[in-house]
Structures are given as C-alpha cells and as structure tokens.
Amino acid sequence: MTDLRLVIFDVDGTLIDSQAHILAAMQAAFDANGLPAPPRADTLPIVGLSLPVAMARLVPDHADHHAPLVAAYKDAFATLRLSPEGAALSPLFPGARAALDRLASEDHTLMAIATGKSRRGMDHILDLHGLRGLFQSVQVADDHPSKPHPSMIHACLSDTGVDASRAVILGDTTYDIDMGVAAGIHALGVTWGYHPPASLTRAGATALIDRFDALPAALEAIGMPA
Known part of the structure; x- marks a missing residue:
C-alpha cells in the first residue's frame, strides 16, 4: 500500500526515562575498572550511541579500558534490571503508551524501533511494558553501526516496505536527527530527552514536540497524515 506511513521511535530519552538506570x-562500570565515573553532565549527552563509541568519548585517554567498561556496564545494567527497584528505573514517559496504542490502531500506520540498546536490553523493555507486537521492525545496536549511521533506518524501511518520504524518526538526541537526515526521512525531536531542544533544530529536526499528544498534529504538519 503506497499510503502506509512509518513512525520510528528512539527508546532512551524518547519513550523511556532511563536516566537513573x-x-x-555507569557508576558501577567505572568503579569496577578503578576509574572515576564521569559527571552526569558528560554521561547523558552520549546516551543513544552504541556502548563502544560512548566509552571512547567518555574516556578517550584510556583505550585499554574501553572494552572492560562496556562489559562492566552491561553486567551492571542487567543486575540493576533484576533488582527490586528494576522496574522503576526505566518507566515510560507520560503519554507514551497512549500514543503508541493510538498509532497501532491506525490501519495505515506502522511503527519501528531504532535504538542504541542491545537486543537483551530492548527485549527487557518490550516485556516490562507489554510492548511486544506493536512494532513491525526493531533495530538494536548489536546489529548496526552506532548512530548517527543510517543503517538502522534503512533496515526499518526494508522490513516494512515504506518509502522514505513516508517515514519519520522521533528522537531526543542529535544522533537520532542526524540519522534520520542521513537516511532521507523526516525527523521530529522531543523536548524532554537528553539533548537540548535547540540542538535538535540545528541538526535538522523539522519540528519539536513537548508532549506525546502533540505527535498526531506534528505528523500531519510534515505531510504524513494518517
């Protein structure tokens, strides 16, 4: 169907408030490697990158620690996920579930995920919030170069058969926006995530939304009506 549209979601900072997690x-990973953890102001801007790229940016002078830091981070993240407070560490942002359910109910709308999370981490989120079956394509860091490389977007388009002109990425970082621009699709930014809204506009976001119930109107405005 030529009128199908595809809405691709980033996860951390867009759908999920995973900041505390x-x-x-990150603190546990750096402790395990005997290094001082980077401050919050340095850590949050790298959210969305694949872990090897993120660690290389956080500690460029400690290349020998990059792989151990990645491994320790993954272990710590999984341990925290299984802790009593695990479910509270990655809640959906307000309005996210309602927006997903609304889009899923539309005959001409498909949805996809393009995330810097691992497959294991994404599977946890899908199960935690009962999201399985909502997305026609789920692309994770295990299978692609790090954002902003457009590989994940290309895979989403291939999986769904939707033309790039009828696809949009919704994200909170410049990596998401840059990825969308590189893939030739529309890009919308959210104001509640990890990068300043002005940086998303500079990167090429067509528009910004400050709440999920503004998404339908934003899609209409960029020429992607339901």
Whole structure:
C-alpha cells in the first residue's frame, strides 16, 4: 500500500526515562575498572550511541579500558534490571503508551524501533511494558553501526516496505536527527530527552514536540497524515 506511513521511535530519552538506570550502571562500570565515573553532565549527552563509541568519548585517554567498561556496564545494567527497584528505573514517559496504542490502531500506520540498546536490553523493555507486537521492525545496536549511521533506518524501511518520504524518526538526541537526515526521512525531536531542544533544530529536526499528544498534529504538519 503506497499510503502506509512509518513512525520510528528512539527508546532512551524518547519513550523511556532511563536516566537513573544509565547513571547507576555507569557508576558501577567505572568503579569496577578503578576509574572515576564521569559527571552526569558528560554521561547523558552520549546516551543513544552504541556502548563502544560512548566509552571512547567518555574516556578517550584510556583505550585499554574501553572494552572492560562496556562489559562492566552491561553486567551492571542487567543486575540493576533484576533488582527490586528494576522496574522503576526505566518507566515510560507520560503519554507514551497512549500514543503508541493510538498509532497501532491506525490501519495505515506502522511503527519501528531504532535504538542504541542491545537486543537483551530492548527485549527487557518490550516485556516490562507489554510492548511486544506493536512494532513491525526493531533495530538494536548489536546489529548496526552506532548512530548517527543510517543503517538502522534503512533496515526499518526494508522490513516494512515504506518509502522514505513516508517515514519519520522521533528522537531526543542529535544522533537520532542526524540519522534520520542521513537516511532521507523526516525527523521530529522531543523536548524532554537528553539533548537540548535547540540542538535538535540545528541538526535538522523539522519540528519539536513537548508532549506525546502533540505527535498526531506534528505528523500531519510534515505531510504524513494518517
């Protein structure tokens, strides 16, 4: 069907408020490697990148620690996920579930995920929030170069058969926006995530939304009506 549209979602900072989980896992990873953890102001801007790229940016002078930091972060993140407070560490942002359910009910709308999370981490989120079956394509860091490389977007388009002109990425970082621009699709930014809204506009976001119930109107405005 030529009138199908595809809405691709980033996860951390867009659908999921995972800030507490990420910061706790990062602290544990650096502690395990005998290094001082980077401050919050340095950590949050790298959310969305694949872990090897993120660690290289956080500690460029400690290349020998990059792989151990990645491994320790993954272990800490999984341990925290299984802790009693695990479910509270990665809640959906307000309005996210209602927006997903609304889009899923539309005959001409498909949805996809393009995330810097691992497959294991994404599977946890899908199960935690009962999101399985909502997305026609789920692309994770295990299978692609790090954002902003457009590989994940290309895979979403291939999986769904939707033309790039009828696809949009919704994200909170310049990596998401840059990825969308590189893939030739529309890009919308959210104001509640990890990068300043002005940086998303500079990167090429067509528009910004400050709440999920503004998404339908934003899609209409960029020429992607339901």
